[in-house]
Amino acid sequence: MTNAISIGLDFGSDSVRALAVDCSSGTELATEVVYYPRWKQGQYCVPLKNQFRQHPLDFIESFTKAIQSVVQQLGSAADHVISIGVDATGSSPAPINEKGQVLALLPEFADNPNAMFILWKDHTAIEEAEAINKLCEQPQHSEYLKGCGGVYSSEWFWSKILHIFKQDEAVKKAAASWIECSDWVPALLSGTTAPQDIKRSRCAAGHKCLWNEHWNGLPSYEFFKDLDPSLVEELPYPLFTDTYTAEVPVGTLTAEWAEKLGLSEKVVIAGGGIDSHIGAVGAAAKPYSLVKVIGTSTCDMLTAEKELVTDRFIKGICGQVNGSVVPGYIGFEAGQSAFGDIFAWYQRLLSWPLQQLKKHISDPQELEQAEKTLLNDLAQEWFTHIDLNHLPIALDWFNGRRTPYANQRMKGTITGMTLASDAPTLFGSLVVATACGARAIMECFIEQDIPIHTVMAIGGIAKKSPVIMQVCADVMNRPIEISESDQCCALGGAIFGAVAAGLYKNVTEAQQHMASPIAQTMTPDLQRAKEYEAIYTQYLKWSEICEPQYNR
């Protein structure tokens, strides 16, 4: 007999992943990955300006293909699909009209990057984030930053809206509201996109939009008016009031989507959530497990009991919200703005001569293969001849700093190079820098009496690079548990779907049946851990020295 099936839909930075999961056993039955076509060609992005925009059609076309493929793989078992749970990157908001259409779906805005989703890593709104932080220095607005570690980021909702309002009068006039990608997809699938119908997720609203129970929702009317009057003149105030945890259903599949996807109209659509939060649930996170989602960037998720947190706000992290990861617990988020992106940068740098060579040879296949294995080859070469006494010290702020104490003006630094610093050594110094950044996050929690009992890792790099994971274990001096599933975020989406459909009474119960087991635990090497203590001290010293240089 076929068991109930839940589909998790995970919108990453480059691709969307659909995963069909058996709700009784957690067995992954079918999966598909589809890369966003316009994004892949670099459309609407200007990396030099840190502008990264994503067209809504990229998402619609890609998730349609991904689900259709999963449904096809399931065959007749597709009749047993009971739910879809969605997660996406965040804060990745877009402007919508009064029907809930993202403006870039209208002919007059079709090629306007300001009318699209502004991807989390778009840092065009640095000045606007600074304006928000400055405004919060005023006593009447001072509490609003408490829930986000004390600093509002240019990666987040209001910074981005304010930036577009300043840049683009037409978008400002046409936008009836703004929506996070993780809220928009469930709304689209369930036909609830009109601003008054949208069920905003606790997760995105709390971590990115300054929504908090402590001040009964969004900041005051005066806050937005003081920030920029157009925020209350052009948009309704408040933009929304209520928020919902992701196990609360937003509706069922519309007839149109049911037909297009080959699923029943009875399929329940769970509330959306941010990828890393939902991923922590997929990884079977328990209270005080630090779940590191390690990919392009890192998100570090932690849950704690309300009784332990009491009325404290933890400083220097990216956010703290009641119910954002697991309903009933305080969810914390921290992270690094670049992790895998730093290795991708180094790969591009070293591949430049290969690219030139490719133009002059008839069969570039071997070179392409060399490029593909470059990162693991560098890692292996460095680790085989590891020499921590002669390691250049690097800072991992290549895309700004998220945690501790967000500051997107920070930049990457490499110090202490000599004529002996070869390519594997420099790669090693970047790996150690990212591991030191990871340790700084852990220390930030512990120093403020939020204990960390276990460290877990999910995401692309957790599975793809044993060397990087070993270095993290050594530098953090903690065992790191690596989840078996390659798709913890989509799996978490499927778990929320199963609860939304009423199959389980809560997330914890659903996790017991469906969450990923641990594949492997990386144990710290005691000798190296000792040597890394000294390196971590140097990392902190260089952080102190460099910060004022970039802070202008």
Ligand SMILES: Nc1ncnc2c1ncn2[C@@H]1O[C@H](COP(=O)(O)OP(=O)(O)O)[C@@H](O)[C@H]1O
């Ligand atoms: N073997 C590797 N060593 C180091 N970095 C890697 C390796 N494989 C992939 N990466 C980096 O990991 C990132 C992709 O992570 P992944 O979790 O798969 O995607 P996403 O972050 O989009 O969800 C890219 O930045 C890539 O450069």
Ligand SMILES: O=C(CO)[C@@H](O)[C@@H](O)COP(=O)(O)O
């Ligand atoms: O910033 C957040 C969450 O706050 C993530 O959505 C963002 O880091 C997504 O990164 P990945 O592409 O999954 O590495």
